[in-house]
Amino acid sequence: MSIAIEVKNVSHSFKDKKICDNMSINFEENKIYGLLGKNGAGKTTLINIITNQLLCNNGEVKIFGKNIKEDNKVLNDICVVREREFYDIEYKVKDIFKAYSYFYKDYDYKLQDKLCKRFEINQKLIYKKLSRGMKTIVSNIIGICSNSPITIFDEPTIGLDAVNRQEFYSILLESYTQKNRTIIISTHQINEVEELLEKVIIIKNGKIEVDDYIDEVKEKSYHITGKKDDLNKLSILKDRKPIKSFGNNEVYSYYGEISDEDLELIENLNIELVNMSIQDLFINMNKKEEAIYE
Ligand SMILES: Nc1ncnc2c1ncn2[C@@H]1O[C@H](COP(=O)(O)OP(=O)(O)OP(=O)(O)O)[C@@H](O)[C@H]1O
Secondary structure (H helix, E strand, C coil), X not given: CCXXXXXXEEEEEECCXXXXXXXXXXXXXXXXXXXXXXXXXXXXXXXXXXXXXXXXXXXXXXXXXEECCCCHHHHHHEEEEECXXXXXXXXXXXXXXXXXXXXXCCCXXXXXXXXXHHCCCCCCCEHHHCCHHHHHHHHHHHXXXXXXXXXEEECCCCCCCXXXXXXXXXXXXXXXXXXXXXXXXXXXXXXXXXXXXXXXXXXXXXXXXXXXXXXXXXXXXXXXXXXXXXXXXXXXXXXXXXXXXXXXXXXXXXXXXXXXXXXXXXXXXCCEEEECCHHHHHHHHCCCCCCCCC
């Protein structure tokens, strides 16, 4: 297993607000990652640190084994795409492609033209005049065609309609099967990308809450339902709060391993244990406890 990006003990604060709190992640080579976190969780901040656009307060980042602060050239192996990248530019779409393709040595110009046709992007148009979704598509085309060993898509479906969202992900997968590379997709829409991902990273309160293979995450994410007194006997639910209560029954959301003792109790006490989707896990992890209306 080779490591494409090593994030080691990275911490970063904006004033006294801690955004990254001693984060360590190894992004393996040639895998597709989903980077999840609610609004403001720190996904973009982490991406900016990885690409050396932001100097972190503590910790280090290595790209293919080289420290980004010591060897700037390793950044040539990374392509980051985001919809807001070229905003306000008066250039034509084709000029933007020309300017950005220059940075990537394996850029696929033929594929760029094919994708423009597929997504009905007129390259002669002024970029500024494109719709929001069209702008996103331009960024995504650069990301796909870059063939960069590390390609990061920061919210790649902003403004895209359902058809174009699906189309983008299916083309991305095709491109990945043609040429393996490390792809990171930062998103809130896990259900849209689930089929594509090999590994999932969930950030919460500046920490890495989940970093695992998607199948493992699915296997270890549960809704646990039963009578309050029975559920209180499970050690995995100690000090946790239910996500729902109705009468004497409660529902918990749980992510992790379950001990044999707890599994036995679950069976004997007739407690219901059902796997939940990663989207549900993500939502439950970020649920606020306080009610808005009393
Ligand atoms: N340059 C900055 N100065 C001060 N605070 C910042 C700066 N950049 C980001 N932040 C704050 O850091 C936090 C994390 O922002 P970030 O953009 O990394 O989150 P995100 O997970 O990408 O969110 P979203 O999904 O909404 O794009 C936010 O509270 C944001 O306001």
